[in-house]
Amino acid sequence: MQAPVLQSMTVEILVDNFFDIFEPSRPGLVERAVLGKLKKPLVAAHGLAMLLTLVHNGRQTKILVDTANSPLSFFNNLEAMEHKVEEIDAVFLSHGHPDHYGGLLEFLSRRGPGLPVFFHEDCYFPKLLVTPRGRVGPYVLEKEKLVAAGAQLHENQGPALLQDLALLTGTVEATTPYEKPLPGFKRIVQGNEEPDPFSDEQALVVNIEGKGLVVIGGCCHPGIVNMTKYAQKLTGVNKVAAIIGGFHLTAGGDDLINGTINGLKELNPNLVLAGHCTGFKALTRLAAALPDNFMVSCVGTKVMMGG
Numbered sequence: 001m002q003a004p005v006l007q008s009m010t011v012e013i014l015v016d017n018f019f020d021i022f023e024p025s026r027p028g029l030v031e032r033a034v035l036g037k038l039k040k041p042l043v044a045a046h047g048l049a050m051l052l053t054l055v056h057n058g059r060q061t062k063i064l065v066d067t068a069n070s071p072l073s074f075f076n077n078l079e080a081m082e083h084k085v086e087e088i089d090a091v092f093l094s095h096g097h098p099d100h101y102g103g104l105l106e107f108l109s110r111r112g113p114g115l116p117v118f119f120h121e122d123c124y125f126p127k128l129l130v131t132p133r134g135r136v137g138p139y140v141l142e143k144e145k146l147v148a149a150g151a152q153l154h155e156n157q158g159p160a161l162l163q164d165l166a167l168l169t170g171t172v173e174a175t176t177p178y179e180k181p182l183p184g185f186k187r188i189v190q191g192n193e194e195p196d197p198f199s200d201e202q203a204l205v206v207n208i209e210g211k212g213l214v215v216i217g218g219c220c221h222p223g224i225v226n227m228t229k230y231a232q233k234l235t236g237v238n239k240v241a242a243i244i245g246g247f248h249l250t251a252g253g254d255d256l257i258n259g260t261i262n263g264l265k266e267l268n269p270n271l272v273l274a275g276h277c278t279g280f281k282a283l284t285r286l287a288a289a290l291p292d293n294f295m296v297s298c299v300g301t302k303v304m305m306g307g
């Protein structure tokens with residue numbers, strides 16, 4: 001499936017787990033928030049939300065990728081970064097975990113009816129997490145509430161285009177031996193609890209003129225290398241400009257961290273911007289292994305590609 005070739009894209013990290021004012025910028029590619037220039041303080045939270053500005057045929061479209069864990073972090077940071085709900089043309093949910101859709105209903109109610117919302121139909125399965133400290137959930141993305149809020153739902157299973165601007169991969173094909181669903185994650189299907197295969201998580205892929213693919217993941221439960229390789233296969237484009245998202249690595253142990261580092265080295269993107277659920281240990285390992293192209297995703301970070 002062809003991913004349309006865009007002139008440029010910016011990615012702004014609205015909500016993420018980290019904020020460190022001393023993280024460096026990379027002129028022309030990655031800009032960090034400047035404290036004195038913010039309208040109000042940014043907050044970090046366990047969740048993810050990004051704002052994409054896509055430029056195609058001279059026209060600008062703003063896509064919200066995930067809506068953080070709650071309206072609190074989402075609206076605080078949207079305001080701090082001087083954006084308004086009215087600017088946003090569509091929403092994409094990376095997968096069906098509440099730290100990615102926690103602000104969605106409040107956002108829809110403020111934005112008004114008719115907004116396109118894209119996600120995999122398996123996001124509707126109730127989700128649970130079994131931890132050493134007990135069970136968390138189930139959490140449910142409720143279709144009735146989305147419909148009542150006036151959302152224009154676009155549910156997919158396989159590859160699909162988002163408004164002829166970006167490719168959604170659909171359920172990710174697993175090809176690496178080291179990326180497997182982690183055992184603590186469960187979903188409920190027809191009343192039965194089962195290990196979550198993460199069929200609901202998909203990457204959003206943008207093809208930038210002269211640069212290559214930008215692969216954006218939420219938690220990357222299917223594996224960031226699987227997701228990127230699948231994006232390459234679907235688009236027929238091998239060059240990877242950037243990989244952005246939470247990689248969920250520390251919880252998977254050393255084999256997963258080592259395998260992913262080698263996989264990323266082979267993919268050789270110009271930028272790896274990882275945050276959210278990647279985990280501190282994996283972030284430090286990535287920073288050491290990819291010194292020239294790894295950066296931590298912090299709230300307020302802006303990535304500029306092409307144009």
Ligand SMILES: [Fe+2]
Binds near residue numbers: 218277
């Ligand atoms: Fe997450």
Ligand SMILES: [Fe+2]
Binds near residue numbers: 095097221
């Ligand atoms: Fe997740």
